[in-house]
Amino acid sequence: MNFDPxxxxxxxxxxxxxxxxxxxxxxxxxxxxxxxxxxxxxxVVIALVLAGKDSGNLGLGQSIAATVIVAxxxxxxxxxxxxxxxxxxxxxxxLSKISSLRG
Amino acid sequence: MAAxxxxxxxxxxxxGALILWRTNDENPRLQHTLAVAFSxxxxxxxxxxxxxxxxxxxxDIPMGAFFGSxxxxxxxxxxxxxxxxxxxxxxxxxxxxxxxKGEAQLSRYYTFVLLFIGAMAGLVxxxxxxxxxxxxxxxxLCSYALISFYNDDPKAVAGGIKALIITQVGGVGLLAGALxxxxxxxxxxxxxxxxxxxxxxxxxxxxxxxGFLIAAAAKSAQFPFHTWLPDAMEAPTPISALIxxxxxxxxxxxLLARFYPAFVQVPGWALSVTIVGLVSALITAFMALTATDLxxxxxxxxxxxxxxxxxxxxxxxxxxxxFHLLSHAVFKAxxxxxxxxxxxxxxxxxxxxxxxxxxxxxxxRNVFVLGALALAGLPILSGFWSKELILEVGLADGPIWAxxxxxxxxxxxxxxxxxxxxxxxxxEARESLHVHDAGFAMKVSLGLLAAGTLSTWLLAGxxxxxxxxxxxxxxxxxxxxxxxxxxxxxxxxxxIALTVVCLGLGIFWxxxxxxxxxxxxxxxxxxxxxxxxxxxxxxxxxxxxxxxxVLQETQTGKLNWNVVGxxxxxxxxxxxxxxxx
Numbered sequence: 108m109n110f111d112p113x114x115x116x117x118x119x120x121x122x123x124x125x126x127x128x129x130x131x132x133x134x135x136x137x138x139x140x141x142x143x144x145x146x147x148x149x150x151v152v153i154a155l156v157l158a159g160k161d162s163g164n165l166g167l168g169q170s171i172a173a174t175v176i177v178a179x180x181x182x183x184x185x186x187x188x189x190x191x192x193x194x195x196x197x198x199x200x201x202l203s204k205i206s207s208l209r210g
Numbered sequence: 211m212a213a214x215x216x217x218x219x220x221x222x223x224x225x226g227a228l229i230l231w232r233t234n235d236e237n238p239r240l241q242h243t244l245a246v247a248f249s250x251x252x253x254x255x256x257x258x259x260x261x262x263x264x265x266x267x268x269x270d271i272p273m274g275a276f277f278g279s280x281x282x283x284x285x286x287x288x289x290x291x292x293x294x295x296x297x298x299x300x301x302x303x304x305x306x307x308x309x310x311k312g313e314a315q316l317s318r319y320y321t322f323v324l325l326f327i328g329a330m331a332g333l334v335x336x337x338x339x340x341x342x343x344x345x346x347x348x349x350x351l352c353s354y355a356l357i358s359f360y361n362d363d364p365k366a367v368a369g370g371i372k373a374l375i376i377t378q379v380g381g382v383g384l385l386a387g388a389l390x391x392x393x394x395x396x397x398x399x400x401x402x403x404x405x406x407x408x409x410x411x412x413x414x415x416x417x418x419x420x421g422f423l424i425a426a427a428a429k430s431a432q433f434p435f436h437t438w439l440p441d442a443m444e445a446p447t448p449i450s451a452l453i454x455x456x457x458x459x460x461x462x463x464x465l466l467a468r469f470y471p472a473f474v475q476v477p478g479w480a481l482s483v484t485i486v487g488l489v490s491a492l493i494t495a496f497m498a499l500t501a502t503d504l505x506x507x508x509x510x511x512x513x514x515x516x517x518x519x520x521x522x523x524x525x526x527x528x529x530x531x532x533f534h535l536l537s538h539a540v541f542k543a544x545x546x547x548x549x550x551x552x553x554x555x556x557x558x559x560x561x562x563x564x565x566x567x568x569x570x571x572x573x574x575r576n577v578f579v580l581g582a583l584a585l586a587g588l589p590i591l592s593g594f595w596s597k598e599l600i601l602e603v604g605l606a607d608g609p610i611w612a613x614x615x616x617x618x619x620x621x622x623x624x625x626x627x628x629x630x631x632x633x634x635x636x637x638e639a640r641e642s643l644h645v646h647d648a649g650f651a652m653k654v655s656l657g658l659l660a661a662g663t664l665s666t667w668l669l670a671g672x673x674x675x676x677x678x679x680x681x682x683x684x685x686x687x688x689x690x691x692x693x694x695x696x697x698x699x700x701x702x703x704x705x706i707a708l709t710v711v712c713l714g715l716g717i718f719w720x721x722x723x724x725x726x727x728x729x730x731x732x733x734x735x736x737x738x739x740x741x742x743x744x745x746x747x748x749x750x751x752x753x754x755x756x757x758x759x760v761l762q763e764t765q766t767g768k769l770n771w772n773v774v775g776x777x778x779x780x781x782x783x784x785x786x787x788x789x790x791x
Contacts, residue, residue, distance in 0.1 A: 132777075
């Protein structure tokens with residue numbers, strides 16, 4: 108069988124996504140949620156570069172990936188700041204005890 | 211020239227609305243003056259526009275691929291309704307100078323009135339279905355805002371929301387019709403739909419036709435949507451006269467009249483329109499028989515008269531319906547404004563507390579009697595000619611049971627009209643209300659409308675000539691006023707109807723002594739509740755709310771559950787992609 112090295116990257120992306128989603132499903136701690144989201148976004152960044160390479164637009168894929176990294180860093184910083192505020196105001200980081208999102 | 215005038219009749223009121231929005235409520239004199247100036251300017255522009263009417267599109271602004279062109283066509287139907295909206299609009303604004311004296315938040319009041327006048331002109335002049343819908347919704351929003359004008363009164367707020375919801379339901383019918391038209395013909399233009407209605411597959415055309423019928427019934431408060439109009443009477447009275455009697459509620463009749471040539475070929479459509487008109491006319495005439503609130507009684511009669519117009523379109527009397535629309539707009543605006551003068555002076559809307567007010571306010575009594583006689587359909591007032599024309603067409607071309615029903619409605623109209631007039635102005639005084647006659651601004655607008663009630667039927671000939679010249683799809687015969695009056699004079703239908711009207715008047719005359727002191731019977735309670743339709747409305751809203759609270763349970767606020775939802779959706783998409791590949 109002729110093994111394409113790009114497929115190895117693809118498998119890595121799927122594995123990272125799986126880890127991320129699994130984490131989102133089971134995590135209750137807000138800080139850990141931010142970490143898990145980072146794992147998910149890293150999978151997406153790799154997928155972007157991979158898609159760029161595969162379609163012959165490597166430059167485009169890389170530049171979008173770089174943009175995502177920047178935006179994602181901002182998101183992470185804000186999310187961590189919010190987590191700190193939640194801890195100060197509500198006194199817990201446990202998601203199951205913070206249900207103000209309830210409709 | 212027509213293009214400039216069209217710009218005026220829409221642009222002047224909207225510019226006025228913009229300016230009044232920014233005015234300060236501490237200077238009411240400036241606000242009254244500005245509103246009167248802008249509305250009268252629009253009124254004169256609309257009258258001038260009549261002389262430039264044509265079947266040709268006067269304004270054509272391309273709006274991009276998705277929206278088609280914004281077009282305005284000043285044909286006979288459009289210019290006559292524009293004139294009604296702008297002229298009666300300006301009279302209502304003049305009336306407001308006295309009626310709204312000393313009220314707070316006049317800026318909000320006049321802004322919405324002027325916004326409404328411009329939108330109504332745009333609605334009837336628009337040659338594009340999509341922009342017709344746009345203007346249609348603006349009129350609905352203005353109506354809502356003005357019904358709820360006294361927003362510290364929960365009844366006013368509830369009435370406004372009811373009107374908004376029901377007319378929105380109808381608006382969906384119009385939007386659906388417009389989008390289906392676009393998807394089959396590739397255009398939003400009204401003239402294209404009228405021209406190539408025959409090429410649209412029959413079932414698709416039926417969807418458009420019945421969608422428009424729903425829109426029209428909701429906007430004109432026709433059965434089964436007739437419950438919102440009586441509750442809309444919480445609005446200030448000039449608003450009831452302008453929006454809920456003379457203009458906006460006519461938009462539904464206008465819609466049916468505009469597309470009648472295209473939809474008449476849809477099987478069952480004309481019959482449905484006839485039945486909607488008949489049922490609305492009768493059911494609300496019954497409600498008007500027992501109403502004790504002056505404005506609600508007039509509102510029931512408005513729905514009933516709109517029912518006559520809808521019925522006329524159903525039996526093919528396009529001209530009769532538009533002629534009745536014109537006369538009704540004038541005499542019903544007169545009745546409402548006169549009622550406004552009474553309410554303003556007496557401080558109550560309950561007719562049981564009035565009585566013998568005629569001696570204290572002779573001018574208002576005289577114009578009200580004039581309007582009431584026109585509503586009852588007595589010669590030679592405008593209402594007589596148009597109603598006789600409708601009944602004549604109904605006898606000649608419509609089913610006989612519908613004609614008999616409408617005849618009964620005419621008798622009931624005479625009965626309740628005399629009842630209202632008697633309870634308010636004649637008989638003995640039941641409470642010593644100290645009232646004063648109308649102020650100067652009120653008298654000006656009432657006097658002009660009274661003159662219109664006496665004279666608009668003289669325009670019938672030129673009205674039919676205008677339609678004949680500018681509406682190529684409706685095949686209107688041109689008749690002079692003399693020919694029309696001769697036709698009505700020699701038709702047997704006229705004398706049948708007059709007999710029924712006199713019968714209605716006579717029956718009330720015999721029971722007039724009991725009219726004020728009657729005990730409330732089961733029938734009164736039933737009719738106040740719209741014969742169960744108000745109950746139906748409440749059921750629909752409560753079911754909607756219950757459904758919403760059930761759906762609320764799905765929003766747990768737990769992140770983990772949300773992720774499950776997202777992953778589930780992703781899975782569905784993947785399965786769908788694999789399955790279709």
